[in-house]
Amino acid sequence: MVAIYSTLGLAGMLAEELRERKMLDNAFFYSFILGVVAIIGIGLRWRPRKLEIWVLLGVSVAYVMVIIRMGIGPAERTHIFEYGVVAAIVYQALLERKQNGRRVPLAGMMAIGVTWVLCWIDEGIQMILPNRVYDIRDVVFNLVGAGLAVAASMALLWARRRLNKVKPKRSNDRETES
Numbered sequence: 001m002v003a004i005y006s007t008l009g010l011a012g013m014l015a016e017e018l019r020e021r022k023m024l025d026n027a028f029f030y031s032f033i034l035g036v037v038a039i040i041g042i043g044l045r046w047r048p049r050k051l052e053i054w055v056l057l058g059v060s061v062a063y064v065m066v067i068i069r070m071g072i073g074p075a076e077r078t079h080i081f082e083y084g085v086v087a088a089i090v091y092q093a094l095l096e097r098k099q100n101g102r103r104v105p106l107a108g109m110m111a112i113g114v115t116w117v118l119c120w121i122d123e124g125i126q127m128i129l130p131n132r133v134y135d136i137r138d139v140v141f142n143l144v145g146a147g148l149a150v151a152a153s154m155a156l157l158w159a160r161r162r163l164n165k166v167k168p169k170r171s172n173d174r175e176t177e178s
Helices: 002-006 008-020 024-046 050-070 074-099 107-128 136-164 173-177
Strands: none
Touching: 002 008, 002 107, 008 024, 008 107, 024 074, 050 074, 050 136, 074 107, 074 136, 107 136
C-alpha cells in the first residue's frame, strides 16, 4: 500500500504523458504480458495439476471478460489488477492467521472489506492532490479487482484441497483371502 499511495502523484503524470504519446495502450499490454510470463514462470516451478490448470484458465477468462465487457481504458484496467493483488495478499494473510489458530470468520469477505477501505483511502489522497481527481468509478474498479482476486484465490484453494484429499485405499479381495 505504501508503494501505491506514494506513487499517486507520479502515476497520474506518467499516465498522461503516455496518453499524449499514444503509448498508454502499449504500456498496459506489455505490462499485462509481463504479468502473464511471471505467472507462467511460477507455474512451471509449481507444476500445477489438471484441475488447477482448468481453474487458472477459468480465472483468466473471467478477467479478460470483465475487462472487455467493462469497456474501460488502460488506466482504469490497472485498478483491477492493482487492488486484485492487494486483496489476494490480504486474503492469504487472513488464511494464515486462521491456520495459526486465530478466529477469522469469512476471510474472503474480510479481505474484500479491508481492500475497500484501502481503496477509499487511495481516493481520499487523490482528492487532495493537485494533479489527481476523486473518482467513484475507481472505487468500483478496485472492488471488482478485489472480488475477482479473492474469488480466484478461493477457487484455486478449492482445487488444491480437492486434489489433496486422501482417497482411502481399497484392499484387494484376493490379498484379504490369503
